Amino acid sequence: MPLRPLELLTTASFSVLTAIGAFVFLPLYPVPVTLQTLFTYLSGAALGPWLGALSQVIYILLGGIGLPIFAGGKAGFGVLIGPTGGYLLGFIVSSFLIGKISDLQTRPNYARIIGSLLLGTAVIYLCGILQLSQWMNGDFQRALLVGVLPFIPGDAIKIAIATVVAARLRDILPRTNFRGRDFEEYPLGDEGRVLTYTKLWAIPEGIGQLPLTLAIVEFDGKVRVTGQVLSEGIKVGDRVRPVWGHIRKIRGKEIQGFRFERLP
Numbered sequence: 453m454p455l456r457p458l459e460l461l462t463t464a465s466f467s468v469l470t471a472i473g474a475f476v477f478l479p480l481y482p483v484p485v486t487l488q489t490l491f492t493y494l495s496g497a498a499l500g501p502w503l504g505a506l507s508q509v510i511y512i513l514l515g516g517i518g519l520p521i522f523a524g525g526k527a528g529f530g531v532l533i534g535p536t537g538g539y540l541l542g543f544i545v546s547s548f549l550i551g552k553i554s555d556l557q558t559r560p561n562y563a564r565i566i567g568s569l570l571l572g573t574a575v576i577y578l579c580g581i582l583q584l585s586q587w588m589n590g591d592f593q594r595a596l597l598v599g600v601l602p603f604i605p606g607d608a609i610k611i612a613i614a615t616v617v618a619a620r621l622r623d624i625l626p627r628t629n630f631r632g633r634d635f636e637e638y639p640l641g642d643e644g645r646v647l648t649y650t651k652l653w654a655i656p657e658g659i660g661q662l663p664l665t666l667a668i669v670e671f672d673g674k675v676r677v678t679g680q681v682l683s684e685g686i687k688v689g690d691r692v693r694p695v696w697g698h699i700r701k702i703r704g705k706e707i708q709g710f711r712f713e714r715l716p
Contacts, residue, residue, distance in 0.1 A: 459503060466495040466507035467514065470543070471521035482535040483584065483599050484523045489576065490610040492543045493569050496550030497618035504547035512540055538583030539576055546572035559622070562615055569611045577603075643715055644669040646690045649681065667692075669712060679710025691715040 473487035496504035515522045516529040523536065531537060553568035554560050560568075577600050585595035649667035665681040669692055681692060692712035 462499060463503045463507045464510065466491055466499065466504070467510040470495070470508065470511045471514070471519075474521055474523045475525075477523050479524065480598075480602055482587070483539065483580070483602075484536075485603060485606055486523050487610075488523070488543070489573070489607060490614055492547050492576070493550060493572060493610060493614035494618055494621065496547035496572060497554045497565055497568065497614060498621035499551065500555050501548045501551030504551040505544050508543040508547050512544070515540075533583075535584050535587045536580070539580035541583075542576035542579030545579065546575045549575060554618070554622070560619075562619065565615045565618055566611060569614055573607050573611065643691050643693050644671040644677075644712070646681070646686060646688055646692060648688060649686055667712065669710075677710050679712050681712045681714065683712075683714035686714055 469491040470488050473489075473491050476487035478485040492508060495507045498504070499507065511521070512532070515527055516532065518527050520527040522531050522540070532540060550568040550572040553571065554565055557564060581592065581595040581599045584599045585592040588595050647668045647670050649665055651665050665684075665686050666678065667681045667686065668678050671677070679694075683692075686692075692714050695711050695713050
């Protein structure tokens with residue numbers, strides 16, 4: 453399924469942020485301490501598994517083809533087989549796992565986000581020291597000493613920051629293939645039918661605005677919910693599927709929040 457403009461924008465933004473993080477570093481040898489992992493954490497926790505991992509793939513590809521955006525201004529695919537290559541490849545896996553775990557709930561609590569970030573950190577460490585130890589002639593203990601221990605204090609601070617920021621970003625940034633626990637508690641079915649809709653122009657994005665379509669969608673001829681349709685050119689009677697949503701009671705009032713995509 454092709455990415456929507458807003459998804460492309462946010463994914464590319466996290467690629468750029470990861471690149472910027474490479475320039476904030478302490479030049480330790482052989483692996484520098486950088487700010488990159490903060491944005492790797494946020495890419496998965498805020499965008500979800502697929503967009504988050506994609507942002508890291510884009511970052512690595514751009515560095516591989518020659519842009520000097522790896523730590524210390526390095527570039528080229530040769531970096532990926534050097535002492536820091538395992539950490540870079542670990543960014544992709546880490547972002548994906550963080551997104552997967554975070555997306556098990558519509559609004560994950562801090563404990564879940566922290567747990568996902570700890571697992572993501574462990575993945576980066578593992579990928580990093582496995583390659584680093586080979587670069588050190590198989591000395592795994594030395595790789596652990598220089599490739600993990602110096603990073604723990606800084607990563608603990610970055611996890612704390614990412615937890616708070618990600619909880620806020622998840623409410624406003626798009627994520628792909630999300631079906632959280634609220635869908636299990638309030639099953640809607642695989643597709644519904646648009647009964648009526650209203651078009652608005654209310655979401656600024658750079659130059660101009662994005663179209664926002666609010667619709668009432670009926671499922672199985674009986675359940676009706678209101679939500680945002682992400683596809684353009686929607687009409688009454690169109691079939692849509694839920695891609696994100698929840699129904700909650702706040703102070704005794706039922707609050708609906710759904711997003712739909714039109715089916716072909």
